[in-house]
Amino acid sequence: MLMADTDVVIVGAGFAGLYQLHRVRGLGLRARVFEAGSGVGGTWYWNRYPGARCDVESLEYSFSFSPELEQEWEWTERYPAQPEILRYAEHVADRFDLRRDITFDTRVTHATWRDDHWEIRTGGGEELTATYCIFATGCLSVPKEPDLPGVESFAGPTYFTSRWPHEGVDFTGRRVAVIGTGSSGVQSIPVIAGQAAALTVYQRTANYVVPARNAPLDAATQDARKAEYPTYRKLARESLAGLLGTPSEVSALSVTPEERTAAFDQAWERGGLGSFRQSFGDLGLTLEANDTVAEYIRGRIRGIVADPETADALGPKDHPFGTKRPCLDTGYFETYNLPHVRLVDLRKTPIVAIEPTGVRTTDELVEVDDLVLATGFDAMTGALLAVDVRGRDGVRLRDVWAEGPSTYLGLGIAGFPNLFTITGPGSPSVLSNMLVSIEQHVDWITDCLAALAGRTIEADEQAQERWTAHVAEVGAQTLMHHANSWYLGANVPGKPRVLLPYVGGVGPYRQICDDVAAKGYEGFRLTETA
Ligand code: FAD
Numbered sequence: 198m199l200m201a202d203t204d205v206v207i208v209g210a211g212f213a214g215l216y217q218l219h220r221v222r223g224l225g226l227r228a229r230v231f232e233a234g235s236g237v238g239g240t241w242y243w244n245r246y247p248g249a250r251c252d253v254e255s256l257e258y259s260f261s262f263s264p265e266l267e268q269e270w271e272w273t274e275r276y277p278a279q280p281e282i283l284r285y286a287e288h289v290a291d292r293f294d295l296r297r298d299i300t301f302d303t304r305v306t307h308a309t310w311r312d313d314h315w316e317i318r319t320g321g322g323e324e325l326t327a328t329y330c331i332f333a334t335g336c337l338s339v340p341k342e343p344d345l346p347g348v349e350s351f352a353g354p355t356y357f358t359s360r361w362p363h364e365g366v367d368f369t370g371r372r373v374a375v376i377g378t379g380s381s382g383v384q385s386i387p388v389i390a391g392q393a394a395a396l397t398v399y400q401r402t403a404n405y406v407v408p409a410r411n412a413p414l415d416a417a418t419q420d421a422r423k424a425e426y427p428t429y430r431k432l433a434r435e436s437l438a439g440l441l442g443t444p445s446e447v448s449a450l451s452v453t454p455e456e457r458t459a460a461f462d463q464a465w466e467r468g469g470l471g472s473f474r475q476s477f478g479d480l481g482l483t484l485e486a487n488d489t490v491a492e493y494i495r496g497r498i499r500g501i502v503a504d505p506e507t508a509d510a511l512g513p514k515d516h517p518f519g520t521k522r523p524c525l526d527t528g529y530f531e532t533y534n535l536p537h538v539r540l541v542d543l544r545k546t547p548i549v550a551i552e553p554t555g556v557r558t559t560d561e562l563v564e565v566d567d568l569v570l571a572t573g574f575d576a577m578t579g580a581l582l583a584v585d586v587r588g589r590d591g592v593r594l595r596d597v598w599a600e601g602p603s604t605y606l607g608l609g610i611a612g613f614p615n616l617f618t619i620t621g622p623g624s625p626s627v628l629s630n631m632l633v634s635i636e637q638h639v640d641w642i643t644d645c646l647a648a649l650a651g652r653t654i655e656a657d658e659q660a661q662e663r664w665t666a667h668v669a670e671v672g673a674q675t676l677m678h679h680a681n682s683w684y685l686g687a688n689v690p691g692k693p694r695v696l697l698p699y700v701g702g703v704g705p706y707r708q709i710c711d712d713v714a715a716k717g718y719e720g721f722r723l724t725e726t727a
């Protein structure tokens with residue numbers, strides 16, 4: 198048996214990698230973390246676009262593992278902005294003295310299983326061996342390649358929301374084009390409009406956008422939560438989406454139209470991601486129920502946007518509410534009432550090419566100074582497959598997942614011993630408050646490492662097949678397949694169309710994982726290391 202250079206290699210220093218490092222150290226294991234960026238924070242390190250903020254409330258989107266950390270950290274807003282979340286990640290790194298084991302500006306390029314250990318190679322040429330390898334590489338960390346003809350020919354600056362310059366961008370007096378109206382576009386468009394001389398927004402798919410109702414966080418609210426944190430954290434862990442607020446069990450079709458509108462009005466006023474889920478329980482289950490909320494939101498848009506043609510184009514029609522991630526906004530629809538802001542509906546006039554001076558559609562060339570791409574990510578599998586991962590007998594993860602990912606619980610992969618994925622495909626992950634899911638996975642992996650005591654662990658192929666079938670089966674009971682969403686890989690040309698996250702809910706999923714552990718890691722093979 199080889200004495201590995203380190204016990205654990207962790208890839209990525211976002212919230213997942215940071216917490217995993219802290220827990221692994223607690224076991225007395227040696228660990229190295231590699232991070233492609235120059236600092237900690239992952240998502241909140243890279244996505245510095247104007248208007249970037251969390252769509253889960255700060256008092257919920259925060260770590261629960263340390264009561265001291267919970268008590269000492271002061272949030273300033275209901276939905277914290279990117280700089281504040283990044284400061285929080287940096288505080289966590291400093292408070293728990295994590296940086297000394299993190300190598301920044303270093304991408305892991307290869308991970309190869311060699312009989313009883315992982316051989317890790319970095320872009321800088323470093324090679325090291327580790328008994329265990331944990332991928333904390335993020336679900337939304339690899340920007341989608343822009344599939345826009347001629348994009349490289351644009352003469353002015355091109356900005357990706359997901360790789361925003363650290364020094365910021367001043368759009369004052371500039372003519373700007375934004376392509377993409379997912380969460381990143383919806384958050385950045387009102388802020389860019391506040392600076393630019395002219396803003397043209399290119400929309401392919403209209404999205405459901407719900408008010409965030411962001412506000413400063415008053416001391417009384419924060420103190421009250423701090424006094425009861427354990428209770429609230431427990432509720433979030435046992436919930437379906439890792440969020441507080443009880444989902445309704447009432448059918449949207451069981452009430453009168455007036456009662457339904459009144460419930461939707463309340464949800465709209467409450468704002469936030471889970472607000473409509475608290476109105477009715479079947480919005481995600483039947484098209485008929487879903488149509489009621491879809492029409493309600495289209496009506497709201499018509500009520501805000503003055504130009505009827507623009508209002509109609511902004512109203513989502515081609516997918517049910519909730520089958521793409523709903524966006525939270527601050528003044529998004531109002532932005533289209535500004536005289537210098539224009540929406541181009543790409544369903545009517547598609548982009549033909551990006552040219553050196555601007556964006557050409559089938560209708561016109563709009564000349565712009567700056568191009569902003571809010572075009573999304575190669576989600577959930579992109580970062581894992583960007584690494585050349587080779588398991589037992591040299592088998593490549595890229596080949597194994599050619600038809601879509603197959604995992605056991607989103608935590609392990611058959612044929613890839615001693616490898617763990619945090620919030621991997623097949624787990625609730627992106628359908629949840631991610632901090633809740635990250636803590637759950639890290640805690641489970643840490644307990645597993647302790648139980649292994651150096652033994653080798655590998656997901657059993659049959660258990661993996663059963664789990665993958667279960668993920669698909671539960672997903673098929675929802676409306677998720679009715680949208681060309683990144684949840685299905687449908688946003689990336691050529692990507693297999695498979696529902697990537699597990700829709701069974703955070704609480705039930707946690708129970709399943711705990712049961713697996715309690716039964717001696719049922720569905721995994723544990724062997725003495727040779
Ligand atoms: P990440 O934060 O993505 O960190 C992964 C890190 O791994 C990155 O820093 C990356 O550079 C590094 N990495 C990847 N591959 C390699 C490699 N091969 N070698 C070295 N380093 C590598 N979730 C919510 O629950 N609520 C929200 O409101 C919310 N808002 C979001 C807003 C935006 C703009 C985005 C993009 C995502 C948002 N998410 C949100 C999801 C968010 O990604 C998670 O909440 C969380 O931050 C993920 O943490 P992580 O550590 O798992 O991954």
Ligand code: NAP
Nearest residue numbers: 250251252344377378379380381382401402522571572573
């Ligand atoms: P996204 O949801 O995938 O949106 C990408 C947008 O770009 C879509 O409107 C897409 O249109 C458009 N697009 C992509 N390629 C295009 C092309 N070739 N031509 C024209 N339009 C194109 O990406 P995102 O906005 O970055 O958000 C991704 C996820 O990150 C979110 O769903 C969420 O989970 C997370 N996020 C959260 C927040 C938050 O509120 N805290 C903020 C940002 C991101 P189509 O829909 O037609 O493909």
